[in-house]
Amino acid sequence: MPLFRADILHSPERGRIERIPDALVSVDDTGMITSVVPCGTDAPPRDTNDLRGQGVLIPGLVDLHIHAPQFPQLGMALDVPLEDWLLKYTFPLEARYSDLDFATEVYGAMVRRLLAGGTTTAVYFATIHPASSLRLAEICVEQGQRALVGRVAMDDPASCPDYYRDADAKAAIQDTADFITAVRAIPNNTLVEATVTPRFIPACSDEALAGLGKLAAEMGAPIQTHCSESDWEHQFVQTRCGMSDTFALDSFGLLTRRTVLAHAGFIDDEDMDLIRERGAGIAHCPLSNTFFANAAFPLRRALEKSVRVGLGTDISGGPSAFLLDNARAAVATSRMLETGTDPYKEQSTRGVPESRIEFRDAFWLATMGGADVLDLPVGQFAGGRQFDAVLVDLPEIDLVPFSDDDLLQAIIMRATPADLKATWVAGRCVSGDHQRSDRRFPTLISDYSQRLL
Ligand code: GUN
Ligand code: FE
Numbered sequence: 295m296p297l298f299r300a301d302i303l304h305s306p307e308r309g310r311i312e313r314i315p316d317a318l319v320s321v322d323d324t325g326m327i328t329s330v331v332p333c334g335t336d337a338p339p340r341d342t343n344d345l346r347g348q349g350v351l352i353p354g355l356v357d358l359h360i361h362a363p364q365f366p367q368l369g370m371a372l373d374v375p376l377e378d379w380l381l382k383y384t385f386p387l388e389a390r391y392s393d394l395d396f397a398t399e400v401y402g403a404m405v406r407r408l409l410a411g412g413t414t415t416a417v418y419f420a421t422i423h424p425a426s427s428l429r430l431a432e433i434c435v436e437q438g439q440r441a442l443v444g445r446v447a448m449d450d451p452a453s454c455p456d457y458y459r460d461a462d463a464k465a466a467i468q469d470t471a472d473f474i475t476a477v478r479a480i481p482n483n484t485l486v487e488a489t490v491t492p493r494f495i496p497a498c499s500d501e502a503l504a505g506l507g508k509l510a511a512e513m514g515a516p517i518q519t520h521c522s523e524s525d526w527e528h529q530f531v532q533t534r535c536g537m538s539d540t541f542a543l544d545s546f547g548l549l550t551r552r553t554v555l556a557h558a559g560f561i562d563d564e565d566m567d568l569i570r571e572r573g574a575g576i577a578h579c580p581l582s583n584t585f586f587a588n589a590a591f592p593l594r595r596a597l598e599k600s601v602r603v604g605l606g607t608d609i610s611g612g613p614s615a616f617l618l619d620n621a622r623a624a625v626a627t628s629r630m631l632e633t634g635t636d637p638y639k640e641q642s643t644r645g646v647p648e649s650r651i652e653f654r655d656a657f658w659l660a661t662m663g664g665a666d667v668l669d670l671p672v673g674q675f676a677g678g679r680q681f682d683a684v685l686v687d688l689p690e691i692d693l694v695p696f697s698d699d700d701l702l703q704a705i706i707m708r709a710t711p712a713d714l715k716a717t718w719v720a721g722r723c724v725s726g727d728h729q730r731s732d733r734r735f736p737t738l739i740s741d742y743s744q745r746l747l
Contacts, residue, residue, distance in 0.1 A: 300345040305658040325720025349687030354414025356664025358577035359606025365404040389458040397426030409725040412684035415440040438724040444491025445473040463501035494520035507547025521555035540565035575602040575667030580623035582608035590631040604664030621656040
């Protein structure tokens, strides 16, 4: 049974952090933590992975929203509105994934980079292409990243170009079903699950949306899509469906306990209530929202209404592949929403009072919040949870005295991928040079989820 001896820091509940400077964490052969105790005076066994003095161990990061095929244009084309960005840059790039070699090269490099950046669980949109979408799932299994992967459905000729579109609603549904079956058949797949993935309402016909909702129920599959992302997108759905994205998705059977909604910046109180009732979750993507959303997501309002929320990079709508860049952006944008931004307005009318979140909330969102949205037993160091972890070593941190809060705030605000020394998923070291605990573990994501439901 692998044993880790480390300085651990996590947030079991939002707003509360816990640090055990010298903890002994026992992990079983399935990657599950069996016990977490302060290291006593007895010497631990000789084969303990002793991480003391090498940094602090935090739970692995959960990125709820990534467009894997957009990785090559990370940081580019952020100066145009969403609807132009899709047609001019994004659809032409995504169309290239009909080339399996191109897909293999990009996806391999991307998963490696995300693991090095501490992303132990990733929720991916792939493209409309079944073969290269399956390749992404296989690469996650090979490299040991926990993931949800979706083959994208988009069939509406009114909004999708001829060169990058499902032939019709039937094809969109059938290809999705086949993809889910293929992912479930990947050998030794203990980590990756397939999702039903309508791109967003504007890209899909009513027939496809309804069929995909039915398919998700029949196959017991999770769902991911975009929701009320920008003024244009929100208005488009309002005009076409006569209701908000949230209510329209619900009418198609696409708002379930297993749905991840990206962005959701324009949801109102009624939308939030319905999302909470259905148990769906939100991928808050603050950096992407800065460029494409036209407004700041009312994060604190959603949290106070007990809507489940985690964080997403939205590669490449957001310019960073590093989730902690979004954790700090979540703090910053919540502060700007609270204070307002126009200095020529009276202070009392400038912002939305009580909108700010703190660094502790951002840490919780990046770990437990994401775990909760996915119903996955990750996100903290506790018995019954999977050992998904990242070793962080901030340079010069010990040149001043610091509290546990100081340490965490510094990690949230200033850590870079270079400060992450190693990453583990299910007890297996998947990035960095701590390969001693290298092993593979069998338990399907869907098994975990079903156990928790
Ligand atoms: N809405 C539909 N497709 C996309 C996408 O690829 N990125 C973002 N940010 N929004 C979308
Ligand atoms: Fe997106």
